[in-house]
Amino acid sequence: MFNLFFSDNPVVIVFVVILGLLIVATIISYILRKKNSEHDYTELKQRINSWWVMVAMFAFALLSGVTASIIFFGFISFLALKEYFSIIPTRKVDRRVLFWAYLSIPLQFYWASIGWYGMFIIFIPVYMLLFIPFRLVLLGETKHFLRAAGSIHWGLMITVFSISHLAFLTILPATEANANTTSFSGPGLILFTVLLTQLNDVAQYLWGKSLGKRAIVPHISPNKTWEGFLGGVFTTALLGTLVAPFLTPLEAWYGFLAGAIIGIAGFIGDITVSALKRELDIKDTSAMIPGHGGILDRLDSLTFTAPLFFHFVRYTAF
Structure with missing residues (x-):
C-alpha cells in the first residue's frame, strides 16, 4: 500500500491527487464549522463524507483488477435501476416484468466481460426492446401498456446499457x-x-x-x-x-x-x-x-x- 504513493501508474497518481484535495476539503470544512458555529454546515459535511466513501469505493474497484471493476459497475447499475423503478409510476402487473429487467444486468455485464461487442451493443437496445412488450402482452393488461413498455426499457437504457460501457472500457486493451x-x-x-x-x-x-x-x-x-x-x-x-x-x-x-x-x-x-x-x-x-x-x-x-x-x-x- 505504501508503494502506491510512489507508483508511476497514472491512475494511482490521480487518485493520490484526489485524496489530497479531499483532505484539504475536510480541513476547510472543519475550520468553517469551528469558526462559524452559528451557520449550518451539515450538508457540506455530508457531501465531503460521501465523496470520501465514493472515491474509496471507486479507487478500490479500479485498482483491484478487471473483474472487480465490472462487478462494481454492475452493482451500480442495479442500484440505479432499482432507484429508477422506485420513483416512476408502475402497475402491479409490471412487477412480473421487472424481474426480467433486473436479470438483464448480469447478462449485459457478462457480454462486456468477455468482450462480445456484437451482443453487448444490441442486447438491451434490441433484444430487451422486443422481449419487454412481449412479456407485458402475456400479462393481459392493456391499460397504460405503452407507458409501461417505454418506461421500463428507457430505464434499462440509461441505468444499465449506458453504465455498462464503463465496464467494457476495462477490457478494451485485452481485446484490441x-x-x-x-x-x-x-x-x-x-x-x-x-x-x-x-x-x-x-x-x-x-x-x-x-x-x-x-x-x-x-x-x-x-x-x-x-x-x-x-x-x-x-x-x-x-x-x-x-x-x-x-x-x-x-x-x-x-x-x-x-x-x-x-x-x-x-x-x-x-x-x-x-x-x-x-x-x-x-x-x-x-x-x-x-x-x-x-x-x-x-x-x-x-x-x-x-x-x-x-x-x-x-x-x-x-
Missing part, C-alpha cells in the same frame, strides 16, 4: 491490439470519463454562477445558462487536452474533442434526468447518498457521457 495502449488503459479510460464528467458539472455550475444570464431550459433547469454551458464545455475540453495523454491512448487533439463531447453530453444527461424529476415532482431521486441525493442524481451526466466517450475512443484509438 493497439501500439499506444499501456497496461493502465482500462482504468485510465474509466477515470478519464468519470473525472471529466464530474469536473464538467462543477465547471458549468461555476461559469453559470459567475456569468450566467440567459437560461437554456428555464422550465426544466432554470440555473442552466448558455454562459455556464459554453464555459463548462470549453473548460472540460481544455482539461481533456491536458489529461488525455496522461490517462488514455488519445493524443492531445483527440483529448480536446473527447472533453468537448463529455461536456456537451454531460449537460444533456443532467437536464434529461432533471426533466424526469420535474415530471415526477421530486427534488432528488432518493436519499441514498447523504448531501447528494440519490444515485441517479450522481449518475445523470454519466449516463450520456459514458457511451459517447466509449464509442469515440474505441473508433479513434483501438
Whole structure:
C-alpha cells in the first residue's frame, strides 16, 4: 500500500491527487464549522463524507483488477435501476416484468466481460426492446401498456446499457491490439470519463454562477445558462487536452474533442434526468447518498457521457 504513493501508474497518481484535495476539503470544512458555529454546515459535511466513501469505493474497484471493476459497475447499475423503478409510476402487473429487467444486468455485464461487442451493443437496445412488450402482452393488461413498455426499457437504457460501457472500457486493451495502449488503459479510460464528467458539472455550475444570464431550459433547469454551458464545455475540453495523454491512448487533439463531447453530453444527461424529476415532482431521486441525493442524481451526466466517450475512443484509438 505504501508503494502506491510512489507508483508511476497514472491512475494511482490521480487518485493520490484526489485524496489530497479531499483532505484539504475536510480541513476547510472543519475550520468553517469551528469558526462559524452559528451557520449550518451539515450538508457540506455530508457531501465531503460521501465523496470520501465514493472515491474509496471507486479507487478500490479500479485498482483491484478487471473483474472487480465490472462487478462494481454492475452493482451500480442495479442500484440505479432499482432507484429508477422506485420513483416512476408502475402497475402491479409490471412487477412480473421487472424481474426480467433486473436479470438483464448480469447478462449485459457478462457480454462486456468477455468482450462480445456484437451482443453487448444490441442486447438491451434490441433484444430487451422486443422481449419487454412481449412479456407485458402475456400479462393481459392493456391499460397504460405503452407507458409501461417505454418506461421500463428507457430505464434499462440509461441505468444499465449506458453504465455498462464503463465496464467494457476495462477490457478494451485485452481485446484490441493497439501500439499506444499501456497496461493502465482500462482504468485510465474509466477515470478519464468519470473525472471529466464530474469536473464538467462543477465547471458549468461555476461559469453559470459567475456569468450566467440567459437560461437554456428555464422550465426544466432554470440555473442552466448558455454562459455556464459554453464555459463548462470549453473548460472540460481544455482539461481533456491536458489529461488525455496522461490517462488514455488519445493524443492531445483527440483529448480536446473527447472533453468537448463529455461536456456537451454531460449537460444533456443532467437536464434529461432533471426533466424526469420535474415530471415526477421530486427534488432528488432518493436519499441514498447523504448531501447528494440519490444515485441517479450522481449518475445523470454519466449516463450520456459514458457511451459517447466509449464509442469515440474505441473508433479513434483501438
